[in-house]
Amino acid sequence: MSTFTEPTTLASILPPGSGLLTLGEAAHQLVSWWKPLLLLAPFVAWAWLISNVFDKHASRFFLGREKWNAIHLIAGMLALAAGFLMPVPGVGGFLAGFAAVLLILGLDVGLFAGITNRDERVPESQRLSLDFSKLSEARDARSESKQQATVQLEIKNASGIAVRAPQKDSPEYNVRANAEQIFIKASQVRASQVDFAPASESAYAASYLIDGVRQAGDAIPTGEALSLIDFWKSCAELDLKDRRRKLSGKIKVSGGAGESGVKIVTSGSKNGMRLTMLFDPDKAVRRPLEKLGFLDQQLADMKALGEIEGGVVLLAAPSDHGRTTTGYAVLNLHDAYTQNVQTVEVEKEDSLEGVRQIEFKPIEDGPDFASTVRSVLRRDPDVVSVMELPDVETAKEIAKADLARSRVYVSIKGDGAMASAQLWVKAVGDAKLAGNGLTGLVAQRLLRKLCENCRVPYQPPPEILKKLGLPADKVKQLHKKGGQVLIRNKPEACPVCQGLGYVGQTGVFEVYQLDDEMRSLVVKQDWIGLRNALRKTQRPSIQQAALRKAVEGVTSIEEVMRVTASSTSKPSSKSKPAKSSEAPANAG
Numbered sequence: 001m002s003t004f005t006e007p008t009t010l011a012s013i014l015p016p017g018s019g020l021l022t023l024g025e026a027a028h029q030l031v032s033w034w035k036p037l038l039l040l041a042p043f044v045a046w047a048w049l050i051s052n053v054f055d056k057h058a059s060r061f062f063l064g065r066e067k068w069n070a071i072h073l074i075a076g077m078l079a080l081a082a083g084f085l086m087p088v089p090g091v092g093g094f095l096a097g098f099a100a101v102l103l104i105l106g107l108d109v110g111l112f113a114g115i116t117n118r119d120e121r122v123p124e125s126q127r128l129s130l131d132f133s134k135l136s137e138a139r140d141a142r143s144e145s146k147q148q149a150t151v152q153l154e155i156k157n158a159s160g161i162a163v164r165a166p167q168k169d170s171p172e173y174n175v176r177a178n179a180e181q182i183f184i185k186a187s188q189v190r191a192s193q194v195d196f197a198p199a200s201e202s203a204y205a206a207s208y209l210i211d212g213v214r215q216a217g218d219a220i221p222t223g224e225a226l227s228l229i230d231f232w233k234s235c236a237e238l239d240l241k242d243r244r245r246k247l248s249g250k251i252k253v254s255g256g257a258g259e260s261g262v263k264i265v266t267s268g269s270k271n272g273m274r275l276t277m278l279f280d281p282d283k284a285v286r287r288p289l290e291k292l293g294f295l296d297q298q299l300a301d302m303k304a305l306g307e308i309e310g311g312v313v314l315l316a317a318p319s320d321h322g323r324t325t326t327g328y329a330v331l332n333l334h335d336a337y338t339q340n341v342q343t344v345e346v347e348k349e350d351s352l353e354g355v356r357q358i359e360f361k362p363i364e365d366g367p368d369f370a371s372t373v374r375s376v377l378r379r380d381p382d383v384v385s386v387m388e389l390p391d392v393e394t395a396k397e398i399a400k401a402d403l404a405r406s407r408v409y410v411s412i413k414g415d416g417a418m419a420s421a422q423l424w425v426k427a428v429g430d431a432k433l434a435g436n437g438l439t440g441l442v443a444q445r446l447l448r449k450l451c452e453n454c455r456v457p458y459q460p461p462p463e464i465l466k467k468l469g470l471p472a473d474k475v476k477q478l479h480k481k482g483g484q485v486l487i488r489n490k491p492e493a494c495p496v497c498q499g500l501g502y503v504g505q506t507g508v509f510e511v512y513q514l515d516d517e518m519r520s521l522v523v524k525q526d527w528i529g530l531r532n533a534l535r536k537t538q539r540p541s542i543q544q545a546a547l548r549k550a551v552e553g554v555t556s557i558e559e560v561m562r563v564t565a566s567s568t569s570k571p572s573s574k575s576k577p578a579k580s581s582e583a584p585a586n587a588g
């Protein structure tokens, strides 16, 4: 091609044998219009990537934007120098320069992606991917989803068989696509549960449970909502005609973020059907004791409780405050291989290794929960976790067991350690029997953790600290929820918490080991005496434990107030332990 020969002809006019020649060569490379254009192309792509993706990514997750921009600038200048000042003449020189540009810019891109993707501040779902097909797919999906929902998930029914997607343009296709949207929305906002319930004559309302707090979703016309409910029911192989009884089934759904187990629960009332979808309920309750949120001293106290043989330990929490999780996790204190460890549960949420789990299924004329517990306790197990206390009879069976030999953890719906002791005595109906068997009181609540990406530090006013009982000289800084990040001075919803300001939950506990004196106070039902004795142990209450989490920056004062406001209220006036929780799970 003549284009290749032209520069050499021009170069031959210049005097040979000097440095000017190479400079001249370099200049001649610019003479061909396609060469600089070709050289510029990678710069354009690189600059677009830096300014539209990387810079925003760095601001969103606070990855040191200035530092990175300086690195990009240096890389850009190096590449520019390499591309345009390569001292090798001819086509070879041009190609070498081009390769150097690609290499330097590529290194810069790889460095940014490699380092920031390993940064734990960036959630896995938000990591950079250099797979450009994904980018265009995402764009297509976005533009499509704006017009109409599509079928994009794989659903395995209760028998594990994939549910086939209906023909496009059929009404069934739309039902399925809309049903999938519920799952997609739920996983985007990290919901653990979605509920559909009738809101009015003509519409259903969706609500999402995110970190234990209900967030309202969209309203859906009744007809559409019923077809969605029927779709999920059919996946779970539940009887579509049964619109009254509580039914439940498990399915598997896979999308972009891997496979999730979904529990479908439906029930009916005179107002209409109700659907609850629980996402990975087994994973939610599977957490080691060390990760539940105990303070160091409390964890040591729990381990000490685990070493005592026998006795009843009450695990108290209101509904949806992590009782099931703790009921399983306390079994970590015992060796399931050398000891006989069992559970008795109304609804099994998770399978535990080495543990015999008795799932109680109520059948007409069958044994009730209390006799199931009795038959378990009669076999002298070392450790039993009773995951529900549905009635007075069960409490009596536990109190009458051989508690010198068997340790029984009793999950009790109650508010604080004091209240749980009172509930326990009332349920057993015999203060002596109830009090003498008590070894420990553990109570908890769940609070939301601040999103570390967008939480806002502030200096608390001394009068507020005084009100909270925090030392003003030690607490210099607290945090409140943010929810926004600034991208080029424009606020944007934080990508980690979707603007909620909180991500995840932690338990806050009170842990008391009872001594003989405390037991005698329970037997005497001297509650004021017991309260004082518990206080004398210098162990933190739930509220104090929660405040400590606020001081550590884990949560906000507002959240501590929201969660502990009612825990300081007077002891419960209920005379019976609460009925088995109607919610499908009290996990957390």
Ligand SMILES: [Zn+2]
Residues within 6 Å of the ligand: 451, 452, 453, 454, 455, 482, 483, 484, 494, 495, 496, 497, 498, 499, 500, 501, 502
């Ligand atoms: Zn955030």
